[in-house]
Amino acid sequence: MNHAALPLPSPVVIATRESRLALWQAEHVRERLRTEAGAHVELLGMTTKGDQILDRALSKVGGKGLFVKELEVALEHGAAHLAVHSLKDVPMELPAGFALVAVLEREDPRDAFVSPRYAHWTELPQGACVGTSSLRRVVQLKALRPDLRIEPLRGNLDTRLKKLDDGGYDAIVLAAAGLKRLGLGERIRAVFGPDEMIPAAGQGALGLEIRSEQAALAEVLGRFTHRATWLATHAERAVSRALGGSCSVPLAAHATLDGDVLNLHAALGNAQDPTQPLLQARLSAPVRDTADAERLGTEAAAQLRTLGGEGYLACSAAL
Numbered sequence: 149m150n151h152a153a154l155p156l157p158s159p160v161v162i163a164t165r166e167s168r169l170a171l172w173q174a175e176h177v178r179e180r181l182r183t184e185a186g187a188h189v190e191l192l193g194m195t196t197k198g199d200q201i202l203d204r205a206l207s208k209v210g211g212k213g214l215f216v217k218e219l220e221v222a223l224e225h226g227a228a229h230l231a232v233h234s235l236k237d238v239p240m241e242l243p244a245g246f247a248l249v250a251v252l253e254r255e256d257p258r259d260a261f262v263s264p265r266y267a268h269w270t271e272l273p274q275g276a277c278v279g280t281s282s283l284r285r286v287v288q289l290k291a292l293r294p295d296l297r298i299e300p301l302r303g304n305l306d307t308r309l310k311k312l313d314d315g316g317y318d319a320i321v322l323a324a325a326g327l328k329r330l331g332l333g334e335r336i337r338a339v340f341g342p343d344e345m346i347p348a349a350g351q352g353a354l355g356l357e358i359r360s361e362q363a364a365l366a367e368v369l370g371r372f373t374h375r376a377t378w379l380a381t382h383a384e385r386a387v388s389r390a391l392g393g394s395c396s397v398p399l400a401a402h403a404t405l406d407g408d409v410l411n412l413h414a415a416l417g418n419a420q421d422p423t424q425p426l427l428q429a430r431l432s433a434p435v436r437d438t439a440d441a442e443r444l445g446t447e448a449a450a451q452l453r454t455l456g457g458e459g460y461l462a463c464s465a466a467l
């Protein structure tokens with residue numbers, strides 16, 4: 149039965165990337181729409197530029213938005229009604245006419261250490277090779293273990309794990325959320341603590357994007373929002389937005405809601421020189437709504453700038 153005041157499209161078409169993780173996420177939303185809104189849902193699988201360009205770091209080819217653009221085109225043309233994204237990959241500013249209408253409950257937001265041979269990053273031998281293409285992970289790994297050799301690693305989760313298993317790296321760093329969703333949690337040897345590697349804004353959360361005029365869909369999907377995750381991720385994304393957030397800035401932002409109080413931890417590294425100290429800001433404030441959460445994020449960004457982030461950002465822009 150459909151509980152919405154306005155009729156939903158039938159079928160509701162979800163545009164999704166075709167990686168196993170993207171399909172898992174789209175299926176998850178399909179199931180919720182089916183059981184909680186009585187909707188008939190179909191998936192439209194698509195390949196994005198982000199999936200095709202595997203030989204270069206995303207920071208060098210236009211950023212994470214490459215994972216969402218094709219899906220937005222499908223929404224624009226009416227080929228699909230809804231796009232399910234890893235919130236981490238969603239640009240801070242959506243194009244006019246698009247809206248982020250829901251953020252679902254976050255999976256484990258932490259980064260995971262994955263290695264066939266070593267149980268923990270402290271056990272890696274001097275100069276060991278660790279795979280990651282994320283500037284955020286590079287600067288934080290360098291802070292933990294300046295001796296490590298960090299090599300680029302792109303591709304979907306299965307591709308990255310295969311490159312590790314083929315012996316290309318001693319260890320790799322992946323989001324725990326993706327591994328857990330795909331039932332690969334046993335590959336996690338250790339998780340990085342909140343002060344060892346601060347997660348990316350939105351890591352572990354799913355964001356649902358639609359065309360703004362789809363009122364019935366906005367109403368139904370809005371009910372899937374997990375309030376604590378919504379507030380936390382809006383604070384995190386505000387940090388990124390205020391710093392001109394893109395892949396070319398090694399930026400971490402993680403927030404948790406404790407009762408009414410949002411605790412936010414943000415860090416900015418220097419992309420040009422990963423040996424420069426990480427700048428960090430920690431802020432807490434009671435929050436009631438999205439605007440409160442975003443204000444906290446904007447304030448954290450201002451603190452990072454004052455701490456010297458202006459110079460770090462100038463370096464990144466020259467990359």
Ligand SMILES: NCc1[nH]cc(CCC(=O)O)c1CC(=O)O
Nearest residue numbers: 234236322323325326351352353
């Ligand atoms: N940038 C790719 C990406 N986007 C979302 C996830 C993991 C799942 C999530 O954060 O929700 C990953 C893989 C990774 O970082 O290891």
